[in-house]
Amino acid sequence: MDGMIAMLPAPLQKLSSHIDFQGQKVAERTYQVILTLAGIIGFFVGFWTQQLSYAIFTVMGASAFTALIILPPWPFLFRKNPIVWQTPTEEQETSPDSSEKKDDKKKKETKKTK
Amino acid sequence: MHNLLNRANALLAFTLWVMAAVTAACFLSTVFLDYSVPTKLSVKDVKIRNVMDYATDEQQADLATLNFNLNVDFSKLFNWNVKQLFVYLVAEYKTPVNEVNQVVLWDRIVERSERVVMDEIGIKPKYYFLDDGSNLLKHENVTFVLRYNVIPNAGYLRLVQSSDQIVVPFPSTYSTTRRS
Numbered sequence: 443m444d445g446m447i448a449m450l451p452a453p454l455q456k457l458s459s460h461i462d463f464q465g466q467k468v469a470e471r472t473y474q475v476i477l478t479l480a481g482i483i484g485f486f487v488g489f490w491t492q493q494l495s496y497a498i499f500t501v502m503g504a505s506a507f508t509a510l511i512i513l514p515p516w517p518f519l520f521r522k523n524p525i526v527w528q529t530p531t532e533e534q535e536t537s538p539d540s541s542e543k544k545d546d547k548k549k550k551e552t553k554k555t556k
Numbered sequence: 557m558h559n560l561l562n563r564a565n566a567l568l569a570f571t572l573w574v575m576a577a578v579t580a581a582c583f584l585s586t587v588f589l590d591y592s593v594p595t596k597l598s599v600k601d602v603k604i605r606n607v608m609d610y611a612t613d614e615q616q617a618d619l620a621t622l623n624f625n626l627n628v629d630f631s632k633l634f635n636w637n638v639k640q641l642f643v644y645l646v647a648e649y650k651t652p653v654n655e656v657n658q659v660v661l662w663d664r665i666v667e668r669s670e671r672v673v674m675d676e677i678g679i680k681p682k683y684y685f686l687d688d689g690s691n692l693l694k695h696e697n698v699t700f701v702l703r704y705n706v707i708p709n710a711g712y713l714r715l716v717q718s719s720d721q722i723v724v725p726f727p728s729t730y731s732t733t734r735r736s
Binding site for chain 2: 461474477480481485491493497502505513
């Protein structure tokens with residue numbers, strides 16, 4: 443994947459398509475619901491017109507529509523709960539298992555092990 | 557699902573699953589239907605010759621020529637799971653030599669289209685009606701029946717026999733041609 447990205451022209455290499463965890467959950471649920479509905483509706487469309495091609499085209503069309511929704515990393519849908527990374531800390535030259543962490547917003551208790 | 561390729565992969569896989577399910581549902585919705593159609597078949601001008609058959613020990617065999625009229629409407633068969641039909645006409649009879657003889661005389665592929673009615677007269681057979689021996693002469697009941705394969709979009713290849721068949725007695729003398 444990194445090799446492919448290196449082959450793209452320079453402005454495109456900086457584009458990223460990552461989405462946060464909540465967004466991934468939303469994206470997965472979106473395509474499951476849309477495609478299942480398309481399958482059911484497509485079956486009835488095909489049965490009514492007695493053409494199997496219409497049923498398959500319905501599913502394919504719904505898949506293309508879903509691709510427009512979930513593939514690009516839309517900020518208003520998929521980047522609403524960004525992952526909060528903790529800031530990196532100073533390296534401590536004493537015991538490696540007692541590192542202190544500084545939190546910006548969230549406080550977490552870390553247990554010191556011996 | 558964190559990058560575009562992951563999401564595209566998941567979407568494609570699920571799409572294929574749904575398409576397979578729709579196709580399976582299409583098969584299930586048509587598997588128990590009745591696929592037999594009535595036909596109007598008549599056989600005319602049956603003539604038998606006794607010809608040299610170099611491949612057999614008896615060296616002579618009966619060869620029958622005939623033509624037939626066929627009128628059949630296939631429209632009710634073409635549901636959404638039927639791609640085409642392979643229709644063929646069989647002559648079946650019993651002789652002292654062979655318990656079962658089945659000779660295919662003619663076949664045709666009927667594809668899905670606007671009009672699938674067949675109404676033809678004077679159809680000549682495509683294939684020879686050569687007996688295994690000389691036992692067609694004076695035969696009392698040669699049965700002509702139309703059978704067809706229903707070729708589906710999804711499912712197994714189904715063989716159906718038409719609900720009508722006719723029994724034709726064969727002539728009691730050989731016909732002569734200019735050359736024999």
